Amino acid sequence: MKHDHISFIDYNMDQLTLPMDISELIPSHSVARVVNEMIERVPDQHFLKYYPGGGRSTYHPKMMAKILVYAYTQRMYSGREIAHQLTVHLPLMWLSGFQTPDFRTINRFRSERLKGLIDDLFKQVIVLLVEEGQVQLDSYFLDGTKIEANANRYTFVWRKSTEKYKEKLEGKVEELITQIDGVWKEEASCEENEKTVISPEKIQNKVKEWEGKLEKEPKNKELKKAIKVMKKDYLPRSLKYKKNLSICGDRKSFSKTDPDATFMRMKEDHMKNGQLKPGYNVQMASNEQFILSYTLHQRPGDTRCLIPHLQEVKAKFNIDPKRIIADAGYGSEENYAYLEEKKQEAYIKYGLFEKEQKRSFKKNPHHQSNWVYDEEKDTFTCAAGKYLYFTGEKKQTTESGYESTIRVYQCNECEGCPFRKDCTTSKYGRSTQVNEAYQELKSKVKERLWTDEGKQLYARRKIDIESVFGQFKGNRSFRRFFLRGLPKVNIEIGLISLAHNLLKSAAKKAA
Incomplete structure (x- = not known):
C-alpha cells in the first residue's frame, strides 16, 4: 500500500535549543511576572524584621512569598501540591530560582513567618498599586462573606x-x-x-x-x-x-477542632436545611474590584463588624476612606453616629429604606411617618384624629455599650375606635416610639443616597465588592480555609487577597 509523502516537524529531545534563559519562556504579561515585580519592589526591611538572625541559612523570604502568592493565584493551596509543582510548573520554577523547599518548609513559612509579615506585605503592595494609579482609596465598597473553617462540622x-x-x-x-x-x-x-x-x-x-x-x-x-x-x-x-x-x-x-471558629449559617447550604457550620465572617472592602483591606470576625452579623473593621484597617493598613458604601446590613444608629463623628460619608441603607419607597407604605394611614406631629404640644395625631401623648423616655444600650434614647407616645382614646383592629393589637391601645437622633442620622443618609453621586456609588457596590467574592469563592474555589486559628486564617485571607490583586493587575496590564 502506497502512502503520500508525510512531513513532520523535527523532534529531537537531546538537541540543545535557545533560549537557555527560562525567563524568556514566561509571557510578558504573565501573573508570575507581576508577582515577581511587585514583591521585588517591597523593601527588604519589611521581610528582615521578622527574622531574628543566627542559626543555619534559610530560604529567602521574598522567594517564599513569591511562590506562595503565585500558588494562590493558580488555586494551589496545599503545601504538598506547591512543593510538587515546584518541580514541574515552569513559572513556579522560575520564581523559586529552581530551589525546591519541601512541603514542611512551605507550611512552616506560611503559618509562622507570615503571621506578622502578611499584613505588612499586603499594605506595601497596595501602596505600589496606588502609586501606579491602579487603585483608588476614596470610595470604600464594604461587605462581608462567611468562609467555612477547617474544622469538624459536628464538634x-x-x-x-x-x-x-x-x-x-x-x-x-x-x-x-x-x-x-x-x-x-x-x-x-x-x-x-x-x-x-x-x-x-x-x-x-x-x-x-x-x-x-x-x-x-x-x-x-x-x-x-x-x-x-x-x-x-x-x-x-x-x-x-x-x-x-x-x-x-x-x-x-465555638468548634472543638478550631476554637476560634464560630458556628454560622452559610450561603453554601447544599443540604437546604439551614445547617450551621464553623466559620469566620470575612469583612472586605474594594475599589475597581481591587481588595483594599480585609479583617476577620467571629460574629455572624455584619452590623457590629463595621466599627471594629474600620478601626483595624486604620491601624493595620493606614486606610481612612472618605466614603463608605455598604448594604443595609450595616445600617444602625451606632454605625451612622460613628461615621458622622469621624467625618466619613455613609452611603449605607437602613432596614426600612426600600420599604419606605413603596406606595403601600406611603399611603398607610396607620404608620407613624404618615401622622401629623405637633411640635409645640409634642403630640402625634393618628388617622382617626386621636392624640398620642408623650409619656416618657427609655434608654437602650447595645452590646458594645452605645446608648440610644427612645421617646414613647401613647394614645388613651383607642376604645371603640373603628381603626383599632388595623392600627394595633395591644390591649392598652396604640403607642409609638421615636428615636430622634437615629431619625436625624437616617434623613442625612437618605438625602445622600438620593443624590446622583449616591445612586451611582450604590449601584457600583454590587458590581465591585460582590464580584470580588465571586472571583475567589467561585473562580478560585476558595470556600474553606486550610489553616486553623484566627492568626493563621488571617494569613490565608491575606494571601488570597494579594493573589486577587496581582491577578487583577496582570489583567489590566495585558489589556
Whole structure:
C-alpha cells in the first residue's frame, strides 16, 4: 500500500535549543511576572524584621512569598501540591530560582513567618498599586462573606448548653456539700437571695478540707465516696465548663477542632436545611474590584463588624476612606453616629429604606411617618384624629455599650375606635416610639443616597465588592480555609487577597 509523502516537524529531545534563559519562556504579561515585580519592589526591611538572625541559612523570604502568592493565584493551596509543582510548573520554577523547599518548609513559612509579615506585605503592595494609579482609596465598597473553617462540622460547643450544664452541676455540688457538712458554711454567710458561685477552686478547697477530715475519720464511707465523686466527676466537669465558657467569650458557640471558629449559617447550604457550620465572617472592602483591606470576625452579623473593621484597617493598613458604601446590613444608629463623628460619608441603607419607597407604605394611614406631629404640644395625631401623648423616655444600650434614647407616645382614646383592629393589637391601645437622633442620622443618609453621586456609588457596590467574592469563592474555589486559628486564617485571607490583586493587575496590564 502506497502512502503520500508525510512531513513532520523535527523532534529531537537531546538537541540543545535557545533560549537557555527560562525567563524568556514566561509571557510578558504573565501573573508570575507581576508577582515577581511587585514583591521585588517591597523593601527588604519589611521581610528582615521578622527574622531574628543566627542559626543555619534559610530560604529567602521574598522567594517564599513569591511562590506562595503565585500558588494562590493558580488555586494551589496545599503545601504538598506547591512543593510538587515546584518541580514541574515552569513559572513556579522560575520564581523559586529552581530551589525546591519541601512541603514542611512551605507550611512552616506560611503559618509562622507570615503571621506578622502578611499584613505588612499586603499594605506595601497596595501602596505600589496606588502609586501606579491602579487603585483608588476614596470610595470604600464594604461587605462581608462567611468562609467555612477547617474544622469538624459536628464538634460544636454551645454557650447556653454549657451554662445550663454548669448550673445543674453546681446544684449537685451544693447538694453533696449540704449532705456531708449539714450546711454549707460559706453559703450560710451570704445574703439569702445571693447565689454562691461554685468554682473549680472552691471544689478543690472543699476536697482538701474533706481529705483532712477523712484522716481523722478513716472509716467514714460516706465521706470517702463524696471525695471520690468530687475528684473524679464534679471537678473535671467544672474545669471543662469553665474552660468552654472562657473560649466562648461573648460568642454563642465555638468548634472543638478550631476554637476560634464560630458556628454560622452559610450561603453554601447544599443540604437546604439551614445547617450551621464553623466559620469566620470575612469583612472586605474594594475599589475597581481591587481588595483594599480585609479583617476577620467571629460574629455572624455584619452590623457590629463595621466599627471594629474600620478601626483595624486604620491601624493595620493606614486606610481612612472618605466614603463608605455598604448594604443595609450595616445600617444602625451606632454605625451612622460613628461615621458622622469621624467625618466619613455613609452611603449605607437602613432596614426600612426600600420599604419606605413603596406606595403601600406611603399611603398607610396607620404608620407613624404618615401622622401629623405637633411640635409645640409634642403630640402625634393618628388617622382617626386621636392624640398620642408623650409619656416618657427609655434608654437602650447595645452590646458594645452605645446608648440610644427612645421617646414613647401613647394614645388613651383607642376604645371603640373603628381603626383599632388595623392600627394595633395591644390591649392598652396604640403607642409609638421615636428615636430622634437615629431619625436625624437616617434623613442625612437618605438625602445622600438620593443624590446622583449616591445612586451611582450604590449601584457600583454590587458590581465591585460582590464580584470580588465571586472571583475567589467561585473562580478560585476558595470556600474553606486550610489553616486553623484566627492568626493563621488571617494569613490565608491575606494571601488570597494579594493573589486577587496581582491577578487583577496582570489583567489590566495585558489589556
